[in-house]
Amino acid sequence: MPKIGPEHALQVLVTKAVRAHVPQPHRFFSIDRSQATGLFTHVREKARGLVAGTPDTVLLYPGLPAIFIELKAKGRKVLPDSNQQKVGNDIRNAGHHWWWCDSVYDYLHTLQRFGVPLQGNWPVAAFNHDATLESAAIKREEAKTGTVSKRRYARKPPASKIKAVERIRSGVLF
Secondary structure, three states, X not given: OOOOOHHHHHHHHXXXXXXXXXXXXXXXXXXXXXXXXXXXXXHHXXXXXXXXXXXXXXXXXXXXXXXXXXXXXXXXXXXXXXXXXXXXXXXXXXXXXXXXXXXXXXXXXXXXXXXXXXXXXXXXXXXXXXXXXXXXXXXXXXXXHOOOOHHHOOOOOOHHHHHHHHHHHHOOOO
């Protein structure tokens, strides 16, 4: 069984979050270009029309332009001259929304910024999903190094997370 990487784990949790917090009717698509399993995997994908830089998710919500979002592993970014950025620029030039995210909270907050109404207590659920991703990252690090990660103990959350929790508690989500 292949190992699931951090970006694929994020994609799974984003899919769960969209199902739970984006009201119907909507159409959500998740596009998976997985790691090559053979010498010609990507050649076959290209022949089938898969374009390098295609965003990982697409959300169609009534009354809004299509929303395309590229998912990145925590701490990674879309590079300025990458295929992902070029495809993103093409999507924007066509009148749709494009962005990239590295957390479930960021993903749902981006949907809200683009005008998608969210239901339920989505900020708390998103932080819970992000904690699951962080836990998996710590376990991967420990398995790789064979030592207990410094991220596991005696760590204070970053100021950005503390501020986000304070905004949630006060009812201000932007």
